[in-house]
C-alpha cells in the first residue's frame with residue numbers, strides 16, 4: 001500500500017532532526033494512572049518528531065541547589081500522527097528530588113522545562129518483529145509508546161508485553177492495555193504481580209524470572225526484544241534471552257538507574 005502524503009512527511013521528519021534545545025512546555029493534562037504514577041501531557045512550543053521509545057529530559061528548580069535538577073522521562077505517547085503534545089509517565093520515588101514534584105505539584109497549566117528527544121531504544125514498523133516487550137513498573141512507558149504507535153499506524157506486527165507490577169492497582173495503563181489486547185489480535189499482554197498472590201488478572205505472581213521469560217519467548221518467538229526497567233531486571237532478562245538463543249543485536253535495553 002502506498003504511503004499517504006502524511007505518512008511520507010512522518011518518514012522524512014524521522015530522518016531530519018535538529019539538535020534538542022530546552023523549551024518551556026505547558027502541562028495540558030495530568031492523568032493519575034496509579035497511586036504513585038501520573039501521566040503528564042505536555043504541549044511543546046517547538047515540537048520535534050521523535051521515535052517510539054525515546055525520552056525527554058525534564059529539569060526543575062530545587063531549593064538549596066544552585067542549578068535546576070534534570071531527570072530523564074520516556075515518552076509514552078505515539079509520535080504519529082501528531083507530536084506537538086508528548087505524554088510522559090512518572091512514578092514517584094519516595095525521597096526523590098524530581099519525581100515527587102512532577103507527580104504531585106505540576107498540575108495542568110504549569111510550565112516545565114523539557115529537552116529532547118533522546119535515545120536509541122526505539123521501534124517502528126520498519127524494524128519488524130515479532131516483538132517481545134518486557135517492562136517493570138514505569139519501564140512500561142516507552143513500551144506503551146511502541147504499542148500506541150502500532151495502533152496509530154495500523155500495522156499488525158505481533159507484540160507480546162510481559163509487564164511486572166506490584167498488584168492490579170499499580171498497573172500503569174491497566175484499562176487501556178486490556179482494551180487494546182481485546183481489540184487487536186497482534187497484541188498479547190501478560191501480567192505478573194509481585195505483591196499479590198491471587199489476582200487472576202496476572203498469569204504469574206512473582207518477579208520476572210528465567211522461567212517466565214522462557215514461557216513468553218516460546219509463545220512469541222521474537223525477532224526483537226525490548227527490555228526496560230530496573231537495571232537488575234533488564235540484565236537478568238537479557239541474559240535469559242541470550243541463553244534462549246537470541247543474538248545481542250536483537251535485544252534493546254533501557255535501564256532506569
Ligand SMILES: Cc1cc2nc3c(=O)[nH]c(=O)nc-3n(C[C@H](O)[C@H](O)[C@H](O)COP(=O)(O)OP(=O)(O)OC[C@H]3O[C@@H](n4cnc5c(N)ncnc54)[C@H](O)[C@@H]3O)c2cc1C
Pocket residue numbers: 055071072073074075088089090091092093094095096097098099100138141142254255256257
Ligand atoms: C533513559 C531513562 C528514562 C527514564 N524514564 C522514566 C520514566 O518514563 N518514568 C519514570 O518514572 N522514571 C524514568 N526514569 C528514571 C528517572 O529519570 C529518575 O531517575 C527517577 O524519576 C528518580 O528521580 P528523582 O529525582 O525523583 O529521585 P532521585 O533524587 O534521583 O533519588 C532516587 C532515589 O534515591 C534515593 N536517594 C537519593 N539520594 C540518596 C542518598 N544520598 N542516600 C540514599 N538514598 C538516596 C531517593 O530517596 C530516591 O528514592 C528514566 C531514567 C532513564 C535513565
